[in-house]
Amino acid sequence: MKRIWGLLTTVAIGAVLTGCGGEETGSAQTEGLLSDGVLTVGVTAGPHEDILNEVKNLAAEDNFEIEVITFTDFVRPNTALEEGELDLNSFQTGIYLDTIVEESGFDLTKIEPTITIPMGIYSEKYNDISDIEEGDVIGIPNSPTQEGRALQLFKEAGLITLPEGSGIEVTVSDIVDNPLNLDFITSEAAQLPAQLQDVGAAGINSNFILDAGINPEEYGLFMEDVEDLVQVNYLVSRTENEDDEALEQLIGYYKTPEIKEFIEEQFKGALVPSW
Structure with missing residues (x-):
């Protein structure tokens, strides 16, 4: 089965000015x-x-x-x-x-x-993260911080190893271990949904998935943990x-x-x- 994110816990924010009702604003x-x-x-x-x-x-x-x-x-x-x-x-x-x-x-x-x-690993080819094959082409965003964010997601999915203690500053060149020899390519984030048919999987922000009319539950293989995000x-x-x-x-x-x-x-x- 695909990994579907569970119940998401929202964070209570302190009281803010009430702008609806009462006074004219x-x-x-x-x-x-x-x-x-x-x-x-x-x-x-x-x-x-x-x-x-x-x-x-x-x-x-x-x-x-x-x-x-x-x-x-x-x-x-x-x-x-x-x-x-x-x-x-x-x-x-x-x-x-x-x-x-x-x-x-x-x-x-x-x-x-x-x-x-949340960012997710999405695929039109596979139904489970474990199905990703050796040598697959993997799409990730090319924008600042988002490339590293995607790589950290693939690390959490168990597909690659990154330097210990690294964050979203990492790039493809920082990958320490890539046992499946995945071929990571970078692209404009908004273009990644259209490229799903040409890659094994891609790390994509969910807003771009929604924009493309793709069901995140149907095509999502692995999602960021929102509580830790x-x-x-x-x-x-x-x-x-x-x-x-x-x-x-x-x-x-x-x-x-x-x-x-x-x-x-x-x-x-x-x-x-x-x-």
Whole structure:
């Protein structure tokens, strides 16, 4: 049988400002990020976009206006935020942001955790992780941190050995032992689902699996343990705006029972709320 992840334990986050009901929010905001009357949020296409549109609809009931700007890559959402085209974005893990900040010098800050998107080993060819054969081609993401994350997943699945104590900084060249002589190739993360027909298996973030219309339960051979996962996604803003009232209001709308229920029903464990 394929390994299917079990019941996922959500983490309770401390109380946040309640933005739904009671007070008017967006209409009362006159300074800061809402001085133009609209909070502009950048997202990547797929689950982040779907969730923010639900948040947008919920906030609109209180006249809190959110504009959702959708990107198809991982570069522009941070560049646009740094350049002031966005008020914040929602698409990336904290670890990914740290890497981008270090490399680019962008003055961006994590504001609040949102969801966790587990990575899985997926295959159209095999039904069990133990079926992977010697010499198989294995696809993994080529983006910063995600290559190492995928390799750690294959290590946890017992297929390779990596240096003791290593983390997501590892690359294919760091593999210590590869008993099946697996041929690891790197590719754009979003392209990996389309490449499943050409490889034995691939390490893919579940959001890309969902985008491709693939059932993660049907094709997943091995999944990250969400309870131990540090790859949490965040709302991110420019550091100068990290205490802006509008961000607290957005968090209040995001981290509601309504949005949590939407995530759980819509994505069926492929995404996990962080609260």
